[in-house]
Amino acid sequence: MTPQKYDAIIKYDAIIIGAGAGGGVVAGLLAEVGKRVLLLERGRRLSFEDIGRDHLRNQRLPQYGFNVGPDPDGNPRVALTPEGKAIVVNPIEGGYQANAACVGSGTRVYGAQAWRFLPDDFRMASKYGVPPGSSLADWPITYDDLAPDYERAEWEMGVSGDEATAGRKRPRHRPYPMPPLPLNTQGRTLQSGARALGWGTQRVPLLINSVPYNNRDACAHCQHCVGFACPTDAKNGTQNTLIPRALATGNCTLETEAMAERIDTDGAGRVVGVTYWTKAGERVTATSEVVVASGGAVETARLLLNSKSPQHPHGLGNAHDQVGRSLQGHYYAGAVGWMPAPIWDGIGPGATTATVDFNHDNEGIVGGGMLADDFITLPIIFQKWRVPADVPRWGLAHKEWMRHHYTRMLLIMGPVHEIPSPDARVSVDPDVKDKWGIPVARLSGTTHPETLRTYDFMRARGEEWVRACGAEDARSNPSGLVLSGGQHQAGTCRMGHDPQTSVTDLWGRVHGHDNLYVADGSLHVTNGGFNPVLTILALAYRVGGHLVQAW
Ligand SMILES: Cc1cc2nc3c(=O)[nH]c(=O)nc-3n(C[C@H](O)[C@H](O)[C@H](O)COP(=O)(O)OP(=O)(O)OC[C@H]3O[C@@H](n4cnc5c(N)ncnc54)[C@H](O)[C@@H]3O)c2cc1C
Numbered sequence: 001m002t003p004q005k006y007d008a009i010i011k012y013d014a015i016i017i018g019a020g021a022g023g024g025v026v027a028g029l030l031a032e033v034g035k036r037v038l039l040l041e042r043g044r045r046l047s048f049e050d051i052g053r054d055h056l057r058n059q060r061l062p063q064y065g066f067n068v069g070p071d072p073d074g075n076p077r078v079a080l081t082p083e084g085k086a087i088v089v090n091p092i093e094g095g096y097q098a099n100a101a102c103v104g105s106g107t108r109v110y111g112a113q114a115w116r117f118l119p120d121d122f123r124m125a126s127k128y129g130v131p132p133g134s135s136l137a138d139w140p141i142t143y144d145d146l147a148p149d150y151e152r153a154e155w156e157m158g159v160s161g162d163e164a165t166a167g168r169k170r171p172r173h174r175p176y177p178m179p180p181l182p183l184n185t186q187g188r189t190l191q192s193g194a195r196a197l198g199w200g201t202q203r204v205p206l207l208i209n210s211v212p213y214n215n216r217d218a219c220a221h222c223q224h225c226v227g228f229a230c231p232t233d234a235k236n237g238t239q240n241t242l243i244p245r246a247l248a249t250g251n252c253t254l255e256t257e258a259m260a261e262r263i264d265t266d267g268a269g270r271v272v273g274v275t276y277w278t279k280a281g282e283r284v285t286a287t288s289e290v291v292v293a294s295g296g297a298v299e300t301a302r303l304l305l306n307s308k309s310p311q312h313p314h315g316l317g318n319a320h321d322q323v324g325r326s327l328q329g330h331y332y333a334g335a336v337g338w339m340p341a342p343i344w345d346g347i348g349p350g351a352t353t354a355t356v357d358f359n360h361d362n363e364g365i366v367g368g369g370m371l372a373d374d375f376i377t378l379p380i381i382f383q384k385w386r387v388p389a390d391v392p393r394w395g396l397a398h399k400e401w402m403r404h405h406y407t408r409m410l411l412i413m414g415p416v417h418e419i420p421s422p423d424a425r426v427s428v429d430p431d432v433k434d435k436w437g438i439p440v441a442r443l444s445g446t447t448h449p450e451t452l453r454t455y456d457f458m459r460a461r462g463e464e465w466v467r468a469c470g471a472e473d474a475r476s477n478p479s480g481l482v483l484s485g486g487q488h489q490a491g492t493c494r495m496g497h498d499p500q501t502s503v504t505d506l507w508g509r510v511h512g513h514d515n516l517y518v519a520d521g522s523l524h525v526t527n528g529g530f531n532p533v534l535t536i537l538a539l540a541y542r543v544g545g546h547l548v549q550a551w
Contacts, residue, residue, distance in 0.1 A: 011036075011287055011288065012036045012037060012038045012253075012273075012286060012287070012288040012289075013030065013035035013036045013037065013288060013289050013290065013551075014026075014030050014035055014036075014037050014038070014288055014289065014290045014291070014292060014547070015037075015038045015040065015273060015274045015286060015288040015290075015291050015292070016030075016037060016038070016039045016040070016291075016292045016294055016519075017040050017260040017263075017274060017276075017291070017292070017293050017294060017295050017300075017303065018040070018041065018042075018105070018293070018294035018295040018296065018299070018300070018520065019039050019040075019041035019043075019103045019104070019105070019238065019239075019243060019254065019256075019294075020041075020099075020100070020104065020105025020106065020107065020238065020294060020295075020296060020520065021105060021106065021107050021237075021238055021520065021521075021533055021536045021537055021540065022294040022519040022520035022521070022536050022537070022539065022540040022543075023039065023041075023238075023292065023294030023295075023519060023520065023540075024039075024103075024104065024107070024237075024238025024239070024241075024242045024243045024246075024540075025153075025238060025242050025519070025537055025540035025541055025544055026292050026294065026517075026519045026540050026543060026544040026547070027039045027242065027243060027246040027252055027254075028238075028241070028242030028243065028245045028246045028544075029242075029541070029544035029545065029547070029548055030246075030251075030252075030544060030547060030548065031245070031246035031247075031249040031251040031252040032245060032246070032249055032251075033548050034249075034251060035251060035551070036251055036252075036253075037246060037251060037252040037253070038252075038253050038255065038274075038286055038288065039243070039246065039252055039253065039254045039255070040255050040258045040259075040260050040274065040276055041101075041102070041103055041254065041255070041256050041257075041258060042069075042070075042101055042257065042258065042259040042260075043068070043069040043070070043100070043101035043102035043103065043105070043256065043257070044069070044102055044103070044256050044257060045102070045103040045239070045254070045256050046067075046068060046102050046103070046108065046229070047229075048229045048230075048231060048233075051067045051068060051108070051109065051228060051229040052067060052228075053224050053228055054067065055378050055379075055380045055381075056380065058109070058227040058228060059100060059106075059109050059226075059227040059228075059487075060226060060227035060378070060381060061227070061378065061380060061381050061384070062091075062092040063092075065091075065092060066091060066092065066098070066100070067109065067227075067228070068100045068101070068102040068104075068105075068106075068108050068109050069091075069100055069101030069102050070091045070098065070100075070101040071091070071101075072090055072091055072092055073090070073435070074434055074435025074436075075090070075091055075101075075434055075435070075440075076088050076089065076090055076432055076434060076440055077089055077095075077096055077097075077298075077429075077440050077441045077442070077443060078429040078432050078440060078441070078442040078443070079095035079096070079442075079443050079444075079483075080442065080443065080444035080445075082446070086429070086442070088432055095443065095483070097298055097327075097329070097443060097483070097484075097485030097486050097489055098486065098487070099296055099486070099487045099489060100487075102239075103238075103239050103243060103254070103256060104237040104238050104239030104240075104243070105238075105296065106237075106487055106533070107207075107236075107237025107238050107239065107533065108229060108237050108239050109226070109227055109228055109229055110207075110226065110235075110237065110487075110533065111206075111225060111226035111349065111351060111375050111531075112206045112207040112208050112225075112235050112236070112237075112349075112533075113204055113205070113206060113207075113351060113372075113530075113531040113533075114154070114159045114161070114205040114206055114207045114531075114533070114534045115205060115370070115528075115530035115531055115534055115535075116143075116147075116150045116170055116172075116530075116534055116535070116538075117143065117146075117528040117530060117535050118143065118169050118170050118356075118359055118360065118528070118529075118530075119142065119143035119144075119169075119170060120359075120360045121143070121359075121417075121526060121528040121529070121530075122138065122139040122141065122142050122143050122146075122525075123138045123139070123142070124136050124137070124138065124366075124367065124417070124526050125137050125138045126138050127360070128366045128367070131366060131419055131448060131450045133421065133448060134419050134420060134421055134422075134448040134450065135325065135326045135420045135421060135422040135501075136366075136419055136420060136448075136526065137420075137494070137496065137501065137502075137525050137526070138525065139495060139525045139526070140495050140496050140497050140502075140505070140506040140525075141495070141506050141542075143170065143171075144171075146535070146538050146539070146542065147171070147172075147173065149538035149539070149541040149542045149545070150534060150535075150538045151172075151173065151174050152538070152541050153534055153537040153538050153541055154174075154176060154177065154534070155174070155177050156241065156242070157207055157236045157237075157238075157241045157242070157537065158177060158178065158207060158208075158209055158213045158214055158236040158241070159176050159177065159178065159205050159206065159207055159236075159534075160176060160177075160178035160179060160180055160181055160205065160206050160208055160209065160210035160211075161176040161178075161179075161180055161203060161204075161205030161206070162176075162179070162180045162202065162203035162205075163175040163176055165200075165201070165202035165203060166202060166203075166205060168200060168202055168356060169356055169359065176205065177213065178209060178210045178211055178213055179210050179211070180203040180204075180205075180206075180210060180352075181206060181208060181210045181219055181221070181349070181352070182221070182347060183203075183352050183353070184345050184347040184350065184352055185343045185344070185345040185347075186343050186344075186345075186350070186352070186353075186373045186410060187203075187352030187353040187373060189339075189343055189410060189469045189470070190352075190353040190373055190410075190412065190465065190469060191353055192469065193465055193466070193467075193468035193469030193470070194353075194355055194465065194468070196468045197464065197465065197468045199355050199357050199465070200355060200356070200357050201353050201354065201355050202353075202354055202355075202356065203352060203353065203354075204351045204352055204353065204354050204372050204373075205534075206349070206351070207235065207236040207237070207533070207534075208225075208230075208234050208235050208236065208349065209232075209234040209235075209236065213236075214236070214241065216232070216233045216234060216240065217232040217233060217234055218232065218234055219232065219234040219235075219348075219349065220232045220234070221347050221348045221349070222348050222349075223346060223348045223350075223376045224348070224376075224378075225348050225349030225350065225375050225376065226349065226375040227378075255276075255278065255279070256279065257278075257279035258276050258277065258278055258279060259276055259277045259436050259438070260274050260275070260276040260295070260303060261275050261276055261277060261283070261306070261436060261438050262274070262275050262303070262306050262307040263291050263293070263303065263304070263307040263316055263516065264285060264287075264307070265307070265309045265311060265312065265316070267311075268311070269309065269311030269312060270513070270514075270515070271290075271291050271316070271513055271515050271516045272287050272288075273285060273286050273287035273288050273291070274286055274288070274291060277436045289515060290515045290516075290517065290547065291515065291516050291517070292517045292518070292519050292543070292547075293493075293516070293517070293518050293519075293520070293522075294518070294519045294520040294540070295520065296489060296520055296521060296522070297327060297426075297485065297489035297490050297491060297492045297493075297520065297521045297522045297524075298327070298426050298441050298443070298485060298489055298492070299441070300492065300493060300518060300520055300522045301323050301324035301327075301426040301441070301492035301493060301522060302324075302426060302428060302439075302440070302441040304316045304317050304318060304323045304493065304503075304510075305318060305323055305324060305426075305427065305428045306428055306438060306439055315428075316510060316513070316516060317493065317503045317504070317510040317511060317512065317513070317516070318503075319499070319511075319512065320499055320500045320501075322493075322494070322499075322500075322501065322502060322503050323426075323492065323493060323503055324425045324426035324427055324492050325422045325423075325424070325425045325492065326420040326421065326422060326424060326425070326491045326492065326494060327420075327424045327425055327426055327443070327445075327483065327484070327485050327489065327490075327491055327492050328418045328420050328424070328447065328484055328485070328488075328489070328490050328491040328524070328526070328527040329418065329484035329485040329486045329487070329488040329489050329490065329527070330415035330416065330418060330484065330486075330488040330527060330531075330532075331415070331416050331418060331447070331451055331452075331454075331455045331479060331484060332413050332414065332415055332416075333369055333371070333413065333414060333415075333416050333454075333455050333456075333458035333459040333461075333462060333476070334371060334374075334411070334412045334413030334414055334458075334459060334462040334476065335411075335412060335413075335459060335462030335463040335465070335466050335474050335475060335476040336386060336409060336410070336411050336466070336474070336475050336476070337409075337410040337411075337412075337463075337466025337467065337469060337471025337472075337473070337474045338405060338408055338409065338410075338471055338472050338473045338474075339408045339409075339410050339469070339470060339471055339472070340408070340470065340472055341408065342407035342408055343407070343408065343410060344406065344407035344408075344409070346376070348375070348376050349375050349376065350373065350374060350375040350376040351372055351373055351374060351375050352372075352373055353372060353373055354370055354371060354372035354373075354414070355370070355371050355372075355465070356370050358370075358371070358457075358458060358461055358529075359529045359530070360529075362457060365453060365454050365457050366417065366419055366450050366453070366454060367416065367417025367419070367454050367529055368416065368417060368454060368457070368458065368529055369414050369415055369416035369417060369454065369458045369529040370414040370415065370529050370530050371412050371413065371414040371458065371461060371462055371465065372412060372413070372414050373410075373411065373412050374411045374412065374413050377409070377411065379402075379406060382402070382405075382406055382409070383402060386405070386409065387401065387402070410466050410469055410471055412462050412465060412466060413462070414458070414462075414529075415488065415527075415528075415529060415530060415531060416451070416454045416455050416458045416529055417451070417454055417526070417527075417528065417529045418447045418448075418451045418484055418526075418527055419447065419448035419449075419450040419451045419454070420447070420448065420491055420526060420527075421445060421446065421447055421448040423444070423445035423446075424444075424445035424446055424447055424448075424483055424484070425443075425444055425445050425492075426441050426442070426443060426492050427441075427442045427444070428440070428441065428442060429441070429442040443483055443485065444483070445483055446481040446482055446483050446484075447481065447482070447483070447484050449481060451481075452479060452480075452481065455479050456478075456479075459476035459477070460476075462474075462476055463475075463476050488521075488527065488531065488532050489521055490521035490522065490523075490524035490527045490532055490536075491521070491522065491524050491525070491526070491527060492522045493510070493518045493522035493523060494522075494523065494524065494525045495508065495523050495525055496525065499511035499512065502525075503518070503522075504517070504518050504523060507542070507543060507546040507550075508523055508539065508542070508543035508546070517543055517547065518543075519539065519540045519543040519544065520536060520540070521536045523536075523539050523543075524536075524539075
């Protein structure tokens with residue numbers, strides 16, 4: 001690409017980088033109060049047909065690429081092996097830590113589990129102490145501070161859930177706007193197993209319409225939920241809620257296939273706008289009062305680090321070398337149980353029943369996690385991930401094993417608390433550049449070893465649960481120390497009071513800047529023992545609400 005460089009000076013009130021979960025919410029809130037917003041998204045705006053239902057090309061099994069980005073070519077990252085070897089990785093390769101890249105980002109195709117974190121998730125360091133070598137810390141806000149924003153996300157975006165059980169371990173002040181989706185056979189089986197163990201269960205809250213809501217249809221219970229777009233548009237992401245609301249005001253300009261290269265500052269070091277590449281290959285500088293970085297935990301850190309200037313020689317917000325550190329995601333614990341009779345009934349989306357009994361207060365364990373049944377498994381994923389090593393990979397014996405076991409699998413899984421490490425980090429690679437010529441993210445380190453003890457504790461609970469359901473055999477996988485991130489990436493621009501140990505204040509404003517904000521998973525100090533998106537959305541309501549108030 002040989003771009004024509006020019007500066008088109010357009011004055012916006014706010015430029016938001018990234019039209020995913022966090023950025024979509026802030027765009028909606030600002031546009032609705034009359035602010036002129038430029039929303040930049042490097043991916044495309046995709047229809048249901050664009051995303052398709054290819055079992056080999058989707059966000060769960062990207063054998064031939066993702067269905068919602070990033071595109072396989074021109075978007076490399078560099079992963080550092082434990083031995084210190086730098087390896088260039090492309091989006092569908094191991095170690096890339098991809099989420100998505102399109103309007104809505106992960107929320108376009110996610111499973112939509114909509115968990116609030118627990119009060120103790122916001123005070124992990126106070127509760128457990130700080131394991132040596134970790135960067136475990138308390139949030140600068142409490143669950144109660146965020147509760148109104150959780151509620152707003154649940155109502156404005158649309159969450160279905162069971163109010164009778166949802167209040168376990170966390171106060172709630174308003175019921176869910178929709179009842180839960182129907183229970184299926186695996187959910188009923190898990191409920192009876194939990195009863196036998198004396199464990200509590202609750203229905204999995206989902207950002208999916210169980211009844212018509214927000215002028216869109218209810219879920220059709222199909223078998224292609226996680227990793228795919230919804231045929232009835234019942235799955236609620238920012239692409240069909242806050243972003244259309246922003247566009248309907250006429251105040252928001254959404255530019256797709258537009259890649260932000262850097263956040264610009266003036267001679268005094270104050271943020272003045274963004275330089276980005278347009279779909280047509282032009283390099284444009286746009287100016288604004290405020291810039292909000294919402295590129296997701298890896299790309300937001302990369303962007304801040306790439307925005308060096310004489311006043312900010314280490315990147316924006318990085319005077320104390322905090323940007324990019326404590327990258328987290330989720331280790332997934334759980335177990336597979338093989339049931340004596342079929343329990344598969346094909347009623348989607350599938351994730352119905354959870355226990356939160358082990359989120360905290362497990363003797364000798366830092367944190368814990370949630371366990372729930374999984375979304376309906378695609379047959380090809382079952383074939384790739386679940387066939388034991390001693391079963392032939394093809395032929396009659398293989399087919400018979402598949403026929404017998406697919407309908408008898410009881411699969412439970414769930415995210416465990418990761419104990420953050422300062423060495424698990426995003427930096428910028430000195431050599432490798434993407435297709436726009438921008439230095440790419442370099443990923444290095446691992447999560448803290450405490451995470452493995454929590455993981456082992458949780459997979460043992462998983463095995464216990466499937467056995468109590470009547471499984472003839474129960475299996476779970478040991479895990480080793482790895483760098484996490486992936487679809488649940490978080491933590492690289494953590495909130496905090498102290499600029500020496502955090503990147504933003506408790507409103508998502510980058511320390512040392514009055515007009516630069518972060519609104520995405522980067523803000524998470526710790527990533528909870530739950531899927532993170534409802535917390536990311538709630539934080540974006542908090543950041544956007546603060547901007548509206550403080551403007
Ligand atoms: C298959 C799948 C299933 C999931 N299931 C669940 C679930 O059940 N529950 C749950 O809680 N979470 C789930 N997630 C994760 C959830 O989608 C993410 O946690 C969430 O989207 C992260 O929000 P974010 O705002 O941090 O970043 P994102 O939503 O990823 O938004 C970042 C956006 O910024 C864009 N961008 C980045 N850099 C730039 C740049 N320089 N210029 C322009 N644009 C840029 C990206 O393309 C992207 O669109 C799932 C994700 C996937 C993919």
